Amino acid sequence: MSAHTDNYQLESARWATGRNVLFFAALVCVIGCVAGYLQDPARFFHSYLIAFCYTAAVGLGAFFFVMVQFLSGSAWSVTVRRIMENIMYTLPFGALLFIPLAFGLKDIYSWTNPSVIPHEPSMSGKLWWLHENFFIARTYIYFALWSLWVFSIYRQSTKQDTEKSIRQMHIASRWSAPGLFLVVAVGTLAAYDWLMTLEPTWYSTIFGLYFLAGGALTFMSIVYLVAVGFRRNGILTHSITLEHYHDLGKWMFALTAFYTYIAFSQYILIWYANIPEETQFFRHRMGGSWLYVALSLPFIRFVIPFFTLLCRPAKRNFGILTFIAIWSVAVEYVDLYWVVMPMYSPNGPHISWIDFATLGATLSLCGLAFWSRFRAHKLVPVGDLRLEQSLHFENA
Amino acid sequence: MKLDPDQIREKLGIGADKVYGVIGEFDDPHELVHAGRKIREMGYTKLDAMTPFPVHGIDDAIGIPYSKLGWIVIPVSLAGTATAALLIWYVGAIQDKFVIGGKPLFDFTFSIPVMFELTILFTAFATFMGMWALNGLPRLYHPSLNYKNSHRASDDRFLLVIEADDPNFDAQKSAEHLRSVGAGDVEVVEG
Numbered sequence: 315m316s317a318h319t320d321n322y323q324l325e326s327a328r329w330a331t332g333r334n335v336l337f338f339a340a341l342v343c344v345i346g347c348v349a350g351y352l353q354d355p356a357r358f359f360h361s362y363l364i365a366f367c368y369t370a371a372v373g374l375g376a377f378f379f380v381m382v383q384f385l386s387g388s389a390w391s392v393t394v395r396r397i398m399e400n401i402m403y404t405l406p407f408g409a410l411l412f413i414p415l416a417f418g419l420k421d422i423y424s425w426t427n428p429s430v431i432p433h434e435p436s437m438s439g440k441l442w443w444l445h446e447n448f449f450i451a452r453t454y455i456y457f458a459l460w461s462l463w464v465f466s467i468y469r470q471s472t473k474q475d476t477e478k479s480i481r482q483m484h485i486a487s488r489w490s491a492p493g494l495f496l497v498v499a500v501g502t503l504a505a506y507d508w509l510m511t512l513e514p515t516w517y518s519t520i521f522g523l524y525f526l527a528g529g530a531l532t533f534m535s536i537v538y539l540v541a542v543g544f545r546r547n548g549i550l551t552h553s554i555t556l557e558h559y560h561d562l563g564k565w566m567f568a569l570t571a572f573y574t575y576i577a578f579s580q581y582i583l584i585w586y587a588n589i590p591e592e593t594q595f596f597r598h599r600m601g602g603s604w605l606y607v608a609l610s611l612p613f614i615r616f617v618i619p620f621f622t623l624l625c626r627p628a629k630r631n632f633g634i635l636t637f638i639a640i641w642s643v644a645v646e647y648v649d650l651y652w653v654v655m656p657m658y659s660p661n662g663p664h665i666s667w668i669d670f671a672t673l674g675a676t677l678s679l680c681g682l683a684f685w686s687r688f689r690a691h692k693l694v695p696v697g698d699l700r701l702e703q704s705l706h707f708e709n710a
Numbered sequence: 711m712k713l714d715p716d717q718i719r720e721k722l723g724i725g726a727d728k729v730y731g732v733i734g735e736f737d738d739p740h741e742l743v744h745a746g747r748k749i750r751e752m753g754y755t756k757l758d759a760m761t762p763f764p765v766h767g768i769d770d771a772i773g774i775p776y777s778k779l780g781w782i783v784i785p786v787s788l789a790g791t792a793t794a795a796l797l798i799w800y801v802g803a804i805q806d807k808f809v810i811g812g813k814p815l816f817d818f819t820f821s822i823p824v825m826f827e828l829t830i831l832f833t834a835f836a837t838f839m840g841m842w843a844l845n846g847l848p849r850l851y852h853p854s855l856n857y858k859n860s861h862r863a864s865d866d867r868f869l870l871v872i873e874a875d876d877p878n879f880d881a882q883k884s885a886e887h888l889r890s891v892g893a894g895d896v897e898v899v900e901g
Contacts, residue, residue, distance in 0.1 A: 578822065581819070582819055582820070582822070582823070585820075586811075586813075586820065588812070624784075625780065626776070626780075708766040708767050709766070
């Protein structure tokens with residue numbers, strides 16, 4: 315029906331410009347990280363942990379949603395699926411980004427110093443788990459499992475570009491079902507390890523979902539921002555239509571509600587039970603001027619995005635969606651900052667240039683992995699049998 | 711009291727002497743959307759479509775405005791939120807001042823789950839009842855049922871209606887217009 319077709323291969327000049335920008339950003343930020351480490355190692359490692367968890371959460375969100383697209387056989391998402399897959403492709407690089415952290419465990423986690431660990435009954439069962447080498451080994455087991463799945467699914471999807479057969483779709487679906495388990499179960503363990511053990515005596519079983527839900531929302535916002543960035547440069551303008559943006563907006567709306575549901579569930583159960591081992595998490599995060607961050611979270615993470623996106627016209631408006639996407643990407647960082655930083659500066663947030671350097675470094679390095687895929691492969695899965703359906707997709 | 715069918719028909723604006731509109735039949739949804747758009751470009755405003763399943767793009771093609779249901783639902787939803795908060799506040803902090811589990815008499819933390827649930831409940835009621843009210847349900851009779859193939863609109867045919875209260879309506883001409891955009895079977899249907 316449509317007379318217009320897009321060029322599904324990114325022009326190499328444009329690709330090179332993107333690569334140069336990312337490479338320059340990575341170079342500057344990595345130098346910044348080294349300088350930050352030399353200036354204040356403890357500060358650097360805390361900042362770096364936030365940045366590392368941020369990109370890992372986005373990668374996990376992508377991993378989850380790519381598999382959901384395969385399992386549900388959804389047609390609407392086909393034209394944006396390659397963007398999702400390329401974000402998913404950055405997840406395995408977390409294994410490399412983790413290397414600096416492996417040298418900073420003593421600066422971040424109090425359990426690395428046995429004499430400091432309080433001798434409480436709640437700790438006795440955890441001591442065998444909280445061991446530095448075991449911690450590092452576990453992280454690499456998580457990444458090994460995820461990488462196996464990510465590369466297998468990615469390979470099938472790109473193979474379909476040339477094979478144009480339904481076989482790859484079936485193989486990718488078969489990987490996806492156990493893969494969903496891998497995201498949630500292993501992702502929960504990863505969140506426990508990287509973030510929850512900042513407070514070794516604290517525990518919250520829902521914390522894994524809290525981490526993953528925030529990452530999923532950030533991922534969806536990034537997919538939207540990449541697609542809009544393409545649109546502004548005249549790329550895929552006929553393939554990713556207002557209908558697809560509307561659906562991405564619906565997902566941003568739904569994930570905002572989902573994140574709030576999880577975050578509030580965690581809060582109310584801790585508030586209600588009022589047990590010291592549990593309440594310490596919020597006590598430490600409401601101390602000093604952290605209180606204002608804690609009190610603002612319900613508004614910046616729920617009230618503002620939820621009511622902005624509530625009505626249908628808002629989800630079909632590029633200006634509003636772009637604002638909320640940038641907003642969601644920013645508040646996820648505020649959220650992780652609020653989870654990690656009170657352990658370093660208990661009296662309140664002190665923003666440092668090191669925070670920007672570390673976040674810039676992990677984002678631009680993952681960005682390079684992401685961007686490299688657009689040269690190697692087409693911008694949309696051209697071999698997908700539902701592509702035609704996706705191009706003509708309309709919301710009811 | 712004796713019911714007079716003619717009087718009832720008169721009151722409802724239906725009957726063999728009234729015209730409901732012209733109905734044209736199409737074989738597939740794409741034809742329907744195309745024809746609907748063309749008919750609308752001819753200046754008709756009171757159009758309707760009957761299809762076995764939701765046809766994407768038909769609302770836009772025949773100029774059905776986006777539903778006003780949301781404007782009914784949102785105030786009722788917020789009323790649900792407020793009801794829950796007020797109920798918990800009044801019962802716990804005004805009427806029966808029991809301290810339970812060392813918790814405050816009123817706090818939003820423990821009210822939010824109930825506020826959430828009551829919002830959902832009120833929203834469901836408002837959506838369902840609002841939809842019925844806007845559609846004029848329950849309705850035991852609809853003039854389109856007088857069309858001989860109306861049952862096929864729930865099977866394999868797609869019907870396009872030009873209603874008689876359209877200012878441009880003229881039984882002969884409108885039927886001709888429907889045929890000109892490719893309707894297979896065109897019939898003037900009584901009200």
